[in-house]
Amino acid sequence: MRKLIIAIDGPVGSGKSTVARGVAELLGYTYLDSGAMYRALALKANRRGVSLTDAAALEALARETHIDLQRGADGLRVLLDGEDVTLAIRTAEVSQAASHVAIVPGARQVLVDEQRRAGKRGGVVMEGRDIGTVVFPDAELKIFLDASVEVRAERRWLEHQQKGDGLTLPQVVDEVRERDLRDRSRVASPLKRAHDAVLVDNTAMDAVETARLIVRLARERESA
Numbered sequence: 001m002r003k004l005i006i007a008i009d010g011p012v013g014s015g016k017s018t019v020a021r022g023v024a025e026l027l028g029y030t031y032l033d034s035g036a037m038y039r040a041l042a043l044k045a046n047r048r049g050v051s052l053t054d055a056a057a058l059e060a061l062a063r064e065t066h067i068d069l070q071r072g073a074d075g076l077r078v079l080l081d082g083e084d085v086t087l088a089i090r091t092a093e094v095s096q097a098a099s100h101v102a103i104v105p106g107a108r109q110v111l112v113d114e115q116r117r118a119g120k121r122g123g124v125v126m127e128g129r130d131i132g133t134v135v136f137p138d139a140e141l142k143i144f145l146d147a148s149v150e151v152r153a154e155r156r157w158l159e160h161q162q163k164g165d166g167l168t169l170p171q172v173v174d175e176v177r178e179r180d181l182r183d184r185s186r187v188a189s190p191l192k193r194a195h196d197a198v199l200v201d202n203t204a205m206d207a208v209e210t211a212r213l214i215v216r217l218a219r220e221r222e223s224a
Contacts, residue, residue, distance in 0.1 A: 001222050001223065002122070002140075002222055003029070003121075003122035003123030003222075004029075004122055004123070004139070004140040004141050004218055004221055004222060005119055005122050005124055005126070005136050005138075005139040005140055005141075006020075006023065006027075006029070006124070006125045006126070006139065006140070006141045006142075006143070006214070006218060007126055007127075007131035007132035007135070007136050007139040007141070007142045007143065007194075007197075008020050008023075008125065008126070008127040008128075008131065008132075008142075008143045008145055008214070009127070009128060009129055009130065009131050009132050009133070009142070009143070009144050009145070009191070009193070009194070009197065010127075010129070010143075010144055010145035010146050010191075011129075011146060011152065011176075011179070011180050011183060011184075011191060012152065012156065012176055012179045012180065012183070013147070013151075013152025013153060013155045013156045013176055014145040014146055014147050014152055014202070015145060015147070015155065015202060015207050015210060016035075016127040016128070016145055017033060017035065017127060018207040019127075019145060019202075019207050019210045019211050019214065020033070020125045020126070020127040021075070021076070021125075022207055022208060022210075022211030023125050023211045023214050023215055023218070024124075024125040026211060026212070026215045027125070027215060027218060028123075029123050029124055029125050030071065030123060030124045030125070031071075031076060031124075031125050031126075032069055032115065032118055032119055032124050032125065032126040032127075033069060033076055033078075033126075033127065034111070034115055034126055034127065034128035034131060034135070035098065035127070035128055036067075036069060036076070036078045036089060037067050037069070037078075037111050037114065037115070038098040038101050038102045038111065039078075039089035039090075039094050039095065039097075039098040040065075040067045040078055040080045040085055040089055041058075041061065041062055041065055041067070041098075041101050041107065041111070042089075042094050042097035042098040042100070042101045043080065043085055043088055043089050043094050043097075044061060044065055044080060044081075045058060045061055045097065045101065046093070046094070046097055048061065052097055052100040052101065053100070055104045055105070055106060055107075056106075058101060058104045058106070058107045059104060059106030059107050059110065061107070062106070062107040062110040062111060063110055065080070065081060066079075066080075066081050066082070067079065067080055067081075067111075067114065069118070090163065091163070091165075092160060092163075092165050092167065096175075099179055099182055099183065102129070102183075102186070102188075103182070103186040103187070103188055104188065105187070105188040108188050108189060112134065112135050115131075115135050116135060116136070119135075119136065122140075129183055129189070129191040130189035130190075130191070132144070132194035132196075132197050133189065133192060133194045134189045137194070140221050141198075141214075141217060141218055141221050142194050142196055142197035142198065143197060143198050143200055143214055143217075144193040144194065144197040144198070144199050144200070145200050145202060145210070146199065146200070146201050146202075147201060147202050147203040148203045149173070149176060149177060149180070150173070151203050152176055153169065153172045153173040153175075153176040154169065154172075156172050156175070156176060157169045157172040160172065198217060200213060200214065
């Protein structure tokens, strides 16, 4: 049975990471978190004091940076130049910085090349905002995961609450709307549904239900 490349795209708060991890676990595939790579680069830029509006400096930083995604006993580990930054990249500050890094064409190209290298053999689930349109346009299964703005914002707000971030729900709604606008209107690889992607609206589904639906689709493609 052949191993697929499964591309899951969607806006912030759609549950891409949780769903992708669930799909990978159910299929015995490798989960690759593309967003973690942008977050790691954003973290390094913040630490170095590199301006998020300096495209040339961000591209240069990307070219000198080594980011590894490794499967650990407790999930995916993110190594930035050998340092485990799995927790450090999950703050609201880094998340916002990553969305600025992601619009820099030169930096994106460096990371896209790394993503293609990591997933070229198949048997992987990769999620992001341009996986099915740019990174793996020939992926055997493409999913565009979406949900209402209100539901996505509530999911993000709950994540912030668990981390101890003091953001209110209205603030997170505004954050999600701003992020949507930036992701969909950026020049480099804007967020959009690939023409052959299956639209999955999980407004009324939890992550487990969503993952099982995608696994059923994958099993059909594997045996086709």
